[in-house]
Amino acid sequence: MSSDPAPTPHATPEQVEAAWHDRKLANVLYHDWEAGTYDEKWSISYDERCIDYAVGRFRTAAPWDGRPYLRALELGSGTGFFLLNLMQAGVADRGVVTDLSPGMVAAAQRNAEGLGLDVEGRVVDGEHIPFPDDSFDLVVGHAVLHHIPDVEAALREVLRVLEPGGRFVFAGEPTTVGDAYARKLGQWTWKATTTLTKLPPLQGWRRPQHELDESSRAAALESVVDIHTFDPAVLEGTARAAGAEGVAAATEEFSAAMLGWPVRTFEAAVPPGKLGWNWAMFAYHGWQRLSWLDEHLLTRVVPRSWFYNALLTGTKPR
Template sequence: MTGFDEVEAARSDPKRANILYHDWEAETYDDKWSISYDQRCVDYARDRFTLATGEDDTAWPYGTALELGSGTGFFLLNLMQAGVAKQGVVTDISSKMVEVACRNADNLGLDVTGRVADAETIPCEDASVDLVVGHAVLHHIPDVEQAMREVLRVLKPGGRFVFAGEPSRIGDFYARHLGRLTWWATTTVTRLPFLSDWRRPQEELDESSAAAALEAVVDLHTFVPGELADLAESAGAVEVETSTEELTAAFLGWPVRTFEAAVPPGKLGFGWANFAAGAWKTLSKVDSGLSQVLPKDLFYNVLVTGRRSL
């Protein structure tokens, strides 16, 4: 458990908060977010990449891909398994996350190196990579436009970037409220004696609450799709496109994730996992149709892609 003094000191320093929070979460992060490196997540990562870019495997593989804010390596490692890139570099401001990402890559037999790095000053040479990717990272970076300039600097001329999993302004509003309501309901109901075996130990609940409080500090931005595109273009990117996904799926996904975090690990079982995954896929198909008629701004996840000019 991270010390109270450390948490309090981090509240006024977003970068320190990011290091503290992600070091704290590194060893349990994959379990917390149901991250895996099997076909389920390979398909998810590839589909996000294809949604953002419109590319399929005829355009791949890229030579060297760098992940910004890699965490445990979820996005890049699964993209590499899908054939998107041959070699990878995982970077994160958290040294613990880089350690876990490199360990995951080793276990998968992937050609990946890791570096502790601040996204606003990427420690790579100019024009040294073919592709930069990131998943749920831009909203943690204090100066997103500066990070985007760095992305374009390290990309080779014509190189592409893809960022997915960023919270929209409207989506973040309803996701946070759904999460808080689900947490309150679950932790309240499980106080009843006949549901006590569904309640996690109070120490674990307190730690999760502390983590959630710190998470609110490290989540610095939400995005309007058009404004995110303008920001990328202001940094110098060309061929910039945004897309969005998850509306009804987010209304299911956030309560499900929060409920899973509030009950003892392993309590829900394989049947629950199948239900959650199947329902999410079904609603994602519904959302794909809704995206043709509803404004982008309503959906939870924002994706952005573009290139460095030739």
């Protein structure tokens, strides 16, 4: 990583102002800023809970016969959540984590080193992947396509670096309908929590004001870094236009998203460690139960475009 740029965890006012007019710079600054606390913010771990979650998303999107892919690339890896947990589950032997944010790449490499995984890290623009043709047999990403200005160009690059027959799997992409209700739920939860914790009996549940202000600034910048929402059918068409075969988009989380977004917002609004293990288990098991409901019942009666998360897979023609 010696040739990669250094992280910018504390952007200057001039950089922030420029970011409002440059989506890629905004993504770099926002994710460098978030890199140190991202795992905590999103309850990311590298244990059985998140390993099962990552493999579940992979299997929802694509078939897998249990044999490991030999060399995998992750686009927009963040702190490494998706690929590192897939590697721990045996989905891939070796991996490369990439992100536009140097801070996120550094965090992902630290996580990989702590897990003893064979992982390389690179700062990469998803529209211009700096690897030769046919370099990987698997490309994955989680919550990354909606940050990339030209999704079709990125998918063409993905297909270029895949070997013939190689597969891509992207998960965690917001649908247009799902994003609308998730944002509303998050906004209502944030306003209710930050208002109620001003009351004297509840002030112990309030984060320091400067932390709340920082979170509000980050939330405002999300309007710049979150570029797209997706209709699943249109997303499939984009992948086919890029040259992919066997394209399929699945969706998940309807009732689960209506619990998940208020829970995550509430967690971000109260002091770290305040909620404890019992809360974490309530949130996780609640999400599991509602996900079961979504998968076994609601998918039969609710249009797929209404679910929050879109997952996309396809292969490079042989």
